[in-house]
Amino acid sequence: xxxxxxxxxxxxxxxxxxxxxxxxxxxxxxxxxxxxxxxxxxxxxxxxxxxxxxxxxxxxxxxxxxxxxxxxxxxxxxxxxxxxxxxxxxxxxxxxxxxxxxxxxxxxxxxxxxxxxxxxxxxxxxxxxxxxxxxxxxxxxxxxxxxxxxxxxxxxxxxxxxxxxxxxxxxxxxxxxxxxxxxxxxxxxxxxxxxxxxxxxxxxxxxxxxxxxxxxxxxxxxxxxxxxxxxxxxxxxxxxxxxxxxxxxxxxxxxxxxxxxxxxxxxxxxxxxxxxxxxxxxxxxxxxxxxxxxxxxxxxxxxxxxxxxxxxxxxxxxxxxxxxxxxxxxxxxxxxxxxxxxxxxxxxxxxxxxxxxxxxxxxxxxxxxxxxxxxxxxxxxx
Ligand code: ADP
Ligand code: MG
Numbered sequence: 001x002x003x004x005x006x007x008x009x010x011x012x013x014x015x016x017x018x019x020x021x022x023x024x025x026x027x028x029x030x031x032x033x034x035x036x037x038x039x040x041x042x043x044x045x046x047x048x049x050x051x052x053x054x055x056x057x058x059x060x061x062x063x064x065x066x067x068x069x070x071x072x073x074x075x076x077x078x079x080x081x082x083x084x085x086x087x088x089x090x091x092x093x094x095x096x097x098x099x100x101x102x103x104x105x106x107x108x109x110x111x112x113x114x115x116x117x118x119x120x121x122x123x124x125x126x127x128x129x130x131x132x133x134x135x136x137x138x139x140x141x142x143x144x145x146x147x148x149x150x151x152x153x154x155x156x157x158x159x160x161x162x163x164x165x166x167x168x169x170x171x172x173x174x175x176x177x178x179x180x181x182x183x184x185x186x187x188x189x190x191x192x193x194x195x196x197x198x199x200x201x202x203x204x205x206x207x208x209x210x211x212x213x214x215x216x217x218x219x220x221x222x223x224x225x226x227x228x229x230x231x232x233x234x235x236x237x238x239x240x241x242x243x244x245x246x247x248x249x250x251x252x253x254x255x256x257x258x259x260x261x262x263x264x265x266x267x268x269x270x271x272x273x274x275x276x277x278x279x280x281x282x283x284x285x286x287x288x289x290x291x292x293x294x295x296x297x298x299x300x301x302x303x304x305x306x307x308x309x310x311x312x313x314x315x316x317x318x319x320x321x322x323x324x325x326x327x328x329x330x331x332x333x334x335x336x337x338x339x340x341x342x343x344x345x346x347x348x349x350x351x352x353x354x355x356x357x358x359x360x361x362x363x364x365x366x367x368x369x370x371x372x373x374x375x376x377x378x379x380x381x382x
Contacts (some may be wrong), residue, residue: 024050025047026208027046029080030043030044032077035203050208055210059230063229063231064180067229074213093146096174099176104164104180108164108165114167117164117168119132120135132171134150138171142204145167159194162186183213193197195221202222223239225238228255240256243256245307249378253304263373267301268292268301280303302373303373309365311354312362320364321361322345323339323358324360330351335349338361
């Protein structure tokens with residue numbers, strides 16, 4: 001099979017996995033983790049489907065690496081259980097969990113060749129020379145590093161080194177791959193390329209993969225399921241578009257999507273059985289087509305609207321006037337920064353827009369595109 005991505009060709013010779021091939025689902029049940037008396041993972045429960053590509057995403061320090069290390073067995077759990085394929089693995093040492101992990105730092109042995117780096121784990125497992133040879137060649141082929149097998153790591157670029165680290169994981173044929181920010185050390189163009197390659201690797205290996213990143217773009221582009229982690233708590237889990245279209249709370253609304261969702265602090269001005277109106281920048285009201293059963297007149301709310309859902313100088317459900325103070329032209333689109341109390345409002349408009357700094361524009365949106373969050377609980381009204 002030949003797979004062509006942007007500027008690279010994979011020759012994938014792996015057979016399609018047959019039914020008896022092992023893949024694993026992972027069940028995490030009510031786990032807590034403390035460092036000293038600081039709780040960094042708080043009652044987390046998660047089910048990770050067999051063969052899925054699940055991305056754990058969240059800001060730095062929210063507990064992503066800790067979660068991954070607990071699944072790998074590199075970190076004890078204070079309470080709760082982790083099961084792989086129906087077996088509780090809390091007490092199993094890492095090497096008995098049938099898991100391979102790839103880190104941000106490649107952690108290759110500098111004095112060993114690429115081949116030996118990739119063969120190292122298999123030698124420890126006392127595999128035959130023929131089997132080691134076959135598995136290393138197969139992984140090298142998938143990752144297109146065959147011609148580098150006799151080089152030392154320092155003779156490789158960062159991207160090639162990260163491939164070797166991934167290759168080392170592939171040779172072990174694990175049931176589960178764990179990736180901890182593996183692309184963070186690569187430059188932007190290579191990151192985009194490796195994103196595509198990892199997604200294809202997942203399609204070809206059919207293994208269960210858990211991928212940790214702080215980058216919502218990586219999460220959106222690669223995941224079957226995204227788990228948003230915030231301060232040790234699962235904020236929301238769902239498909240990329242579920243999270244984009246239906247964030248459960250202010251945090252997920254602001255974290256998923258780039259540039260981020262705009263938030264307008266406002267209140268409910270009137271509410272009846274069939275309509276709910278909120279104040280719009282003090283200049284008009286908008287009837288949001290949602291029932292908001294638990295909201296009341298006068299409640300303070302946050303209205304969330306994405307830059308791509310704001311409309312400039314066109315008819316809309318509700319609008320106000322605003323002055324443009326920054327224009328960013330990207331070619332494919334233009335971002336306008338509009339004056340507002342607090343953070344500016346960002347609007348995405350056409351690439352060939354001729355709006356200039358200092359212009360006053362009419363800003364509006366369709367009511368069905370807005371998200372309403374309770375200001376105190378930060379939960380979304382659905
Ligand atoms: P992330 O990978 O999301 O950036 P981590 O899982 O590495 O976050 O860390 C979560 C929290 O736990 C952070 O506040 C971090 O400082 C703390 N932490 C991580 N490892 C240790 C440790 N070995 N000892 C004490 N605190 C730690
Ligand atoms: Mg980390």
